[in-house]
Structures are given as C-alpha cells and as structure tokens.
Amino acid sequence: MATALGNIRGIARPTIVGQALYATESVADEIGNRYQTNLVVVNETDTTTLVNDATDLQGTTQAIFYQHDGQIYRRTSDGETLQLTHQSDHITSFAPTPDGAGVVFAVQVETQASFNAVSERPTVRYYTKRHYKDDGVGFIDEQRRFEIYQATASGVTRLLGTFSLPVKVADATDTQALVIVQTNDEDAHEYRSELRTIDFEAQTQVIVPTNLAQVYEATIAPDATQILILGNDDQYPNRRAVSLHYYDGHQTRLVFDDEELLAEPNSDVIVQGQGRHVRWLDSEMYIFETGYHGHTRLYHGTVAGEITRLLDEPQLLTDFAITDRRLVIAQQDTSHPSRLITVDLDTYAQTVRYDANPTLSFTAADKFTFASEDGSNVDGWFLPAHSEEPAPVVLYVHGGPHGAYGEAFFWEFQRFAEAGYNVVFTNPHGSTTYGQAFINAVVNHYGEQDYRDVLAGLDRAIERYADKIDATRQIIIGGSYGGFMTTWAIGHTDRFQAAVSQRPVTEWLHLTGASDIGYNFVFDEMGATPYTEPGRAELIKRSPITYAGSVKTPLLMMHGEYDLRTPIAQTEMYFTAVKTLTDTPVEMVRFPQSWHGVSRNGLPNLRDARLTVMFEWLATITKVSG
Template identity: 25%
Template sequence: MTFRSMILATAVACALAAVPAGAQAPAAPPPVAPAAVPAQPEAPAAKPPLAPMDVFALEDAVDPQISPDGKRIVYLRAGYDMAKDARRAQLWIIGADGGNARPLTQPGATVSPARWSPDGTRIVFMAVRDGAPKLVVRWIADDREVEIANLPGAPDSITWSPDGKQIAFATLVPDPPRQVGTPPSAPPGAEWKPAPRVIDRSYYRADGIGYLPSGKRQLFLVSADGGAARRLTSDRHDYGAPPVGPGFYDWTPDGKALIVEVNTHSDLEFVRGKFFDSGLYQLDIASGAMTKILDRNGPEGSPAVSPDGQWIAFTGYLDKGEFHGGSQLSVLNRRTGEIRVLSKDLDRDVGMPAWSADSRHVYAIYADGGMNYLARFDLNGGRAVIASGLGMAHTAYSAVPSYSLARDGSYAMQVSDATSTGNIAAGGPGRAARRVTTLNDTLLGSRAIARLEEFRYTSSAGGLPMEGWILYPPGFDPSRKYPMILEIHGGPDAGYGARFDIEKQIMAGAGYVVVYTNPRGSTGYGQRFVNLITDRFPGDEYDDLMSGVDAVIARGFIDPARLYVTGGSGGGTLTAWLTQRTDRFRAAAVLYPVVDWQSQALTSDIMPLIFNGFFHSTPWNDQARYREQSMLRMADRVKTPTLVMTGEADYRTPISESEQYYAALRYHGVESVFIRYPMENHGLRAFPSHFAAKVAQIIGWFEEHR
C-alpha cells in the first residue's frame, strides 16, 4: 500500500478463478448495468453468523515468497493471541502444490517475513531472541540455522546479494537526542516522570509507529556466513523511511551496486511539497559513492534491476499538481538513459515490479475497478493478465497484496474472494492460480456467510457510472424489509472490491443489508475519476453515495426508514458530510474523521499531503477554502444521532479532530456518544479486542436506533 492510500484493513474451499494467460484486463470504467434482477430468497441460515469474537480466530498468510525453483513457498502465518490481546506470527513453508506444510519458527516468536537465497537452499529473516533483534539464516533441507548478526536495532528490507554471499538490510542509526538547556538530573533513588521530548524536525511522528526516534535509517551489509555488519551509507538521508516503503532498493546482477530509492530533499523542502519526491540513485558497494540515476519532479520508486543488468524497472509519475499522481510502470535503460513507460495505455495505478528470468518482461499488479490483477508487461508496452483475485486478508480494500516470482515464471500471491480470506494461491506457466492454503476454512465453514453481489448504478452528479456491492444477511428473504448500512471507504484515493471483509460480514450477520461503493476519488477507474476530487474533498461524493442508496432501495427489500451510515478516515469525513446534508439516516457512526482541515494539516503526520494534495494551498493563504470543505462549518445542521470513535494514538487523523466534532454535536443538542480507544492508532486494529469491540459498538449504536 502506498503511503498516500493509507489515508487510509468460507464454507467451501474455493479455487481461485484466474484469468487465462494472454487475456487482456478491462481498462475503462465499468458501464452502468441494466436493471438488476430481483434478489432471490435464501434458505434459512442453519449456522450462526459471524460475530465480533470471531475476529480472534482469523488467520492470514502474509508475504508469500516462492523459491527460485518454484517448488516451495515460505510465508508469515499470522493470527491473534486472545490471552495476550496481541497479534502473533510464525514462518511456515508449504509446497507450491499445497502439500508438506510445516512451521519453521516457534509460535509466539517475533519474526519478519523471509527471503530466499538465490540458490534456493537458505532463507534469511529477522527474529527477536533474548530480547534483541538478530539476522537468522536457515538451511531448508536440514532445518539448521545460525544467527549471523546481533544488531542494536531491528533490520528490515533484507535482501541477498546475487551470489548469495552477502546480505543487505536497513536499520536505524540513532543520534543523541536534541537537548535544549541542561535539565536537572534525578537524585539517587528518585522516581521522576519521563523526560520531555525535544523535537527539531517537521516530520516527527507517524501513525502506527508513534514518535520517531532520533536518528536516520541507513543501509548495511553483512556476510551470509556471519560477522560484523558494514555500514554502506553515512549521510543525512533516511533510507526506506515513510513514505518510501520497504521495496526501496535492488542489487545490480554483478553485486557491485545497489539501485536505491531515496528522498534527498531537506526538511523544509520535504514539508513544503517534496514529501513524495524520491529519486533513483546508484550506491557503489566498494566505495559507498552515490550517483544520481533519475530524480524528476515526482516519485521514482520500487526499483527492480533486470537479470541481464540492462534495465531498471520502476514506478512513479511526474507531479502535475493533481490530487492523485497515478503510478505508472516504466523501465530505464542503464546504458543509454532511455525511459519507456510500459503502462502508458493502462490508466491505472501500477505497483510492485518484478522481472522475468529472461529480462524480457516485467510483472506488476494493478486494480481495475474492484478487482486486482497480476500482469506481465513486455518492453514494448504489451500486457497480458496472468492472474486475478489478489487481495489482502479480511478486508474489501484493494490495497497492495504481495506476490513473488520464481525463475520459471511460477508465482505465489495473497488472495481473497467473497467467501474466503487470508490465503495464498500459486500458479505458473500453463497452470492457473490455485489456492494452496486453507486458513479460516474451518471457522467460515461453521458460520453462515453473507452473500455478496456486485451492482452498477449512475450518480445523480454528472451521470457518472458507479460500482458497488451488496452483502445480504444470511437467510435473506426479499419479501421482507431490512435495515441497511451504507459503509464508506477511506483514503479517499483507495477502493473496495468483491473480497471478504470481516467487519461488513459481522454487520450483515447482525441482520443488516450492507452496501458499499466506490464514489469519485476512488482508485481503479482511471486518473480522471480519482482526480475529480482535486481541491474539493468532500463534495459530489454525496450524490455518488446517495444514488447508490437509492438504487438499492429501489430493489424493494430495504426499509427506507431504517438507513444507517458509517465509515472511517476519509469515510468518516464523508459520513459527517452526508448527515450535514440529509436527515434520511436514522443513526451514523463517524470513525476517525477529518472535521477541520486546518487543524488536521497542522497536527497530523501528513501535513505535506494536505497542503499539496487535498489542497494546493495553505490555511494562511486560502482560509475560505479550508473552511468551505471542513465539517465544522455545517455542524449545526446535523440532526442524526451520531457515534464518534477514534484511537487516542491516532496521528493520521488525530483525536483532536473527533474531539472537536463531538463537542460541536453536543453544543447543538445532537444525540451523540464519543468512544476513545487508548493506545490505538488509525483504523483501530492495533489490538484484536479493540477491533472486535469497534464493530460491536457500531452495531450496538445502530441497534439503539433501530
């Protein structure tokens, strides 16, 4: 998932329906479908529906890495520890045919995803042992392993050199914290409170991380046989820090250099608009010299060097001052400097490039409408869809599911569909993708799962075609009248699809028809569609969303007097936007919203994005626009009973946003409740008990007004 889009979570084992190799995925917004066929009655549910406590039973397969020979897959199997209220994970290995699955690490250990050595005999990963992070190399054939490095900080972005003799990684190099004056020291035996923080940089905290430690992330190299790690970089740049992400460098095939994505701008430039403006540089392993390859106005990232060393594949865009830049797939000729845009005929965001072994094709993923695709691009811009159905665990968001390639073109990828979640599929030349894990099948097989249906409609604002989905309560009977929940996604440049979503399933299990759509500003429908909200979010999304509500009501099984609405982040903002313009909803749940763009910009971890994305101005030179788009301007019009909910450690949409909105609602006599989650960040998913309670409380609020 890009940092921008973070503004921004079966009864029968189903095989993944892959698109045949050579087929072309659609590249245009979906047309409006003809009138929907009336919903059919379902047999009464013989099993209980999903409930909030089922969250603790969910598992997911993360970061599947297929071996170079395409025969085995190593992945991180993650779940929840109910007793400790924490996420747990361990490394597993499974055959690409789904056989011989076994764990590689002990339950409860803290481990990172693994990476295969080039010869496929070993994996490397990070593990916390005896309270300290260590790099561990494990031989797969005999389960022998060795700790090759003890490190002061946790390593990440771990990669093997092409000859398998060295391992590169990134880790924080701490600096002494800034001091102002000489604070007194505690006398012996005294128990003083924590010392004050001294902050001297613009970007000093990040959601999900907290206050950033003093120092910079640097690149290191260590022998695969162990020994002291050698520092490769020693400068002011922060390698792999947000918003860059983990796949920020790659080896050249000769092992003599790294191609690195790095943001070289100063703190002042960074905060004034160069937040995403990274470039590609070559880092010489022997000397540490850094040479610029490409650094234009806009991001160049996710570098991948072709096996023959001739090309660098990368993603990015030239900044044209739009809300959403639109990530393209390009290749750069290392010898001539020629740049080819491989996805110029595909008006979709493309990410995660990887080369075929013969250096003739680049694989990458993209979302078209509500579906994710893995595609193969040739060097002349031709495109063939390899597989569909990629998806993150337990959420309808398109996000950025992971995949990996073997030398023979075999692949492993995260998958999700309407009735299964958290699994891995594998495929390859001549064979379609097939699900190889069965995580959550036992749980979902014992529950009544809500049926998902796609629908199309037209927005009343501009006649735009829209795509949405309906979840029917188990045992649905179209002759009845059901309450309906409209659920709105965040981002806002993100998108939903036909994937299993535990929150929505629990809502449907409680007896609600759940409707979710992709209004303007959503990704997956092209640059024009997503950038309709440039400098005007929120705006006409009201019409997009309410037209979807009316389209579902027209089917005849919704009680129009029992409509409910909820959403988080950008979806929370839109929930407030709707209730300020209509009293059709019986109750609303506004989750971690933006309600005042000025305070949001100056207190959140994405100030540069507010000033150079949502707006192309600042509060001090465009006060009227910031007020026009803020939820506080029309808070006096709200009549809908409203639940407000946020995490107290949310630095994306800080809790002060929710505090302001709740205070405004109470002042104007609106029935309202404010729920604050301690220690929680954006999205309320840091602790499974909080995630489960979040869904239960939303449903509970709606039940109070049913």
C-alpha cells in the same frame, strides 16, 4: 454465530526455494492481545511452522531470508539456519544478494525514546521542522540517521553509507545495492526520492537517471543491468497514480501507465505487506500487478515492450512468486479471507493451492454499477444480512479519499452481516483503481459529486435489493475521509436513522497544523490554507463542523487517542458542537493506545470492542439484536 478475529488467518509472502513453498502466516493472538506472524512451509493441506514471529520473508534460488527478534536470518533448503546480523538498531529494510551469500540492509539509529515510552525521568523534545511526527510511529527524532550495511554469511558486516533522511533497500546484485533515498529535507512541502546504486567494494554511490519525482519500488533483472521501477512524476501532489518504468542501464522510459500500480481495494485481514509488485521471470520477461475498478490485474511484459494481460478476476492479489512457468499468488476475495492460488503460465489454469481458513464460510458481496451525475459509471457492492426478513442497511464509506473498496475480504463487513445488517459500499469519485481523472474529480470539491455518488449508490442498492433492505432503517458509517463524509452527510440530510463517525475530519483549519500530513494534504486536496482570509473562508465552508447545528441524526463518534493523522480533537470539536447546538443524541467513544489505523491493525481486543460498541449502540436505535 459471530466469526472471531482470532479465527482468521492471513497467508502472504509466497516464496519458492527448490521444491519447497514457504510463506508467512499471520493471526490475531487474542490471549496475548497482539498479532503473530510465523514463517511456515506450505504442505499439501496445511502448513508447518518453522519460526514463530518471523517477518519480511524473501528468497533466492539457494535460501530464504527473514527477520526474527530484530535480526536477519538465512535458512537453506536443508534447514541450516544462520544469523546474519547482530544489530542494536532497528532494521527497516533488506534485500538478499542473488548468490544467497548475504544481505544488504538499512537501519534507523535514534537518540530519543519512542512516542509512548514511559520513563522515571523523561526529557524534553525539541523540534524545528513542520514534519515532526508520523501516525503509527510517534514523534520524530530530528537527530536520527539511517545507515546501509552489507552482511555476508562469512560473518563480515560493512557500512556502505550513512544518510540523514530515510533510505530503503530496494534490491541487490552480488556487487551492488539498489537503494531508494529520500532526497529533500523533511520540512519540504512534498517528499521526493531517487534511486541510487552503491558499489560494495568502492562504496561509491551513483544516481539512476529516472526523471521521476518519487520512487516506490525497484527490482534488478538477473543480468544485473536492467531495472524495473515503480514511481511517478510531480503532477498532482498527494494523488499522482504510480506507473511502471524501465531502465536499460543508460536511460529510463515509461512502460505502463494505462492503469494504476500500487493501488488495490482495502482489506482488514492481517497479512505481511507485499514484497514486490513487479518481478522478473528472466532478463527478458517480467510480471506486474495493477489496480483496476476495485480489483487487481496481473500482466506479463517483455523488455521489447509487449504487454499481455494474464489475470483479470474479481479478487485482490496480495503477493506472488514465480517459478518454472507457474505463479503462486496470495489472494483473497469478498468471501475468502486468504488463499494461495497456483496459475499455470502456459494455460492460465488456476488451482487453489492452500486455503488458510478452510473451515470458515462467508457470504460473497454482489457487485453493481450506477450512474454518477456526469454520466460515468460508479461501482458498488452489496453484502446481504444474515436475516430472513428485510434488514437495515449500512452505507459504509471508505477512507482516503484516494482509496478503494472492492473484491477484497472485510471481516468487519462480514460481522455486520452476521449481526443482521445489509452492507453497501461504493467507490465514489476520488477513489483509486479508476485512473487519474477519477482520482482528481474530488480534489477541491469534497462534499459535492463524491457525496452525491455515495447517496446514489445507496439509492441504487435499495432499488436493486428491495426484498432484502428495510429502507426505513438507513445507517451511514465511515472512517477518516469516510468519517468526513459521514459528518458531512448528516449535516446536509436527515435521511439516515443513525450515523457512526470514526476518526473523521470535521474541521480543516485545525487539521492543517495538527495532522502529521496536514500542512501539505489540506492545500493539495482543498486548494486552500488557513493562513489567508480567502483560504479560511473556503475551509470553513468545506468543514462538516460548520453544519453541526443542522444535525438531526443520532450520532456515535469513535476515535483513537494516539491518532496523529486526524487527531482526536477533530471528534472532540464536533461532539461539543452537536452537544451545544442541538438536542440530537451524540456519544463519543475513545480508544486508548490507538493510532489512526485502529480498525485495521489496532490492538485485537480494541478491534473487537469497536464492533461491540457499534452493535450495542445501533441496537438501541434500529432494534436489531445482533
């Protein structure tokens, strides 16, 4: 029986205040056709909802803080709740002060209506910059500004600073805010950012000397002087691995870059975004998380420079909290959508504290490795079909290309298995969690070793799981970069019985000017632009549409109509090319009100419709009833 999206709950943002464990719990509301995230207290076997539609949960030793109905609230351990903000503008980030007396928050002030707003008398939009749109957001208001405020429980709200470019509140002491400020013009080739402190009383700003091109996250030690920073330098635009840095109040030094930070395997479970990837235990010790070979690791560090690995399990850690020599980790793996795990920091013993989906049962994926053409090992996973007979196999290619599959839960893959399809997913060269050299291997070489990797992984799976796979029925599916790889593959081989391309890149020249990131992404990844004759020749050679006349594989193409990352014209052009040049069956399905991330966070009814469309279309070719 198919597992409905609305039956899967995601637990996240574990936060401990006193003896109480709080979290956010998310679910797809299929009736309201939206996602709902609630603030809950975690009991022994279940949760109690405290506030509906509450997000961005954070805590101090005295209280928890969260957003609800566009405002920030504080709730103490005795249940006393206070609204701290009364903003008409959108609050984009905040951090509580350690004393629990207030928060520092950022707002975005806009003068124009949103992308899909309908008006009886709409006004025109003016743009002067290349970066004039963002997928998932819409068109950028060039007159927008960003403001930082301090709000206290006594009812005082003070403006601390105004910025013309995006700013994020990273952390706060009782006297200063720590903020990440985008420093370059939005029209620049690459974004850059820096770390600054803002004094509450003097309202003066001081730049923290990080020597980093980009800062993503920062957290202050309890002594209010030391800072741990996640960031990177300006090597390898668009693909530089993030490392951990330490600031002692005077200068910054590199702490850890052996593995990638802010890199983790993909999942399609709806959970609140991670609060922090590094947390202080005290002013001498801290815990941080890395991505490693398709799963996440946890490390213990000291300001003296000692690094000790704590956890190295086949799982995805989606957040963690620290208290009294124990960790509470929000976790998932290929067969468990979302759980809270308790880890004793003295014995490292792990205990399941709470399972958000105790009545649901899923099949675990089996990990395997295979050799790439350069002799290096590549990871793959196999999820078996719910079938007693050999079943078709789906080769699913991830997006990015600098992303990763791995030891994480994928509802979509489980639905394919329930429908009678084996699923093979791999991390070809270019994927994250394997280090900088592995990431770089695909750059300027799309459709080469990466293409041969995914086919080699499929071949290895067919050999290894021969009793489960019907090798005469092979299917390739992918989205974004995976859509590129799908359309590239069927232009270069006819081994597949069917193909499903989702939000693909099929024509690099168009993408350069039409995508919200195209003008820098294409040059960084392909080493060419369409504005020179040699560049045009190279991009044409690397575009799947160039080989559309060779396509013999029946093809289903799916795309969101709001997509600004790979605009829907990428599908329209390829669909038209295959229709014009061949008699190969090809069908296009369009998803209204859908951005690039329709498969992960799109409207619940359309996420379900995606799978129905694929299963019904595949059934006509593979004869699997689903």
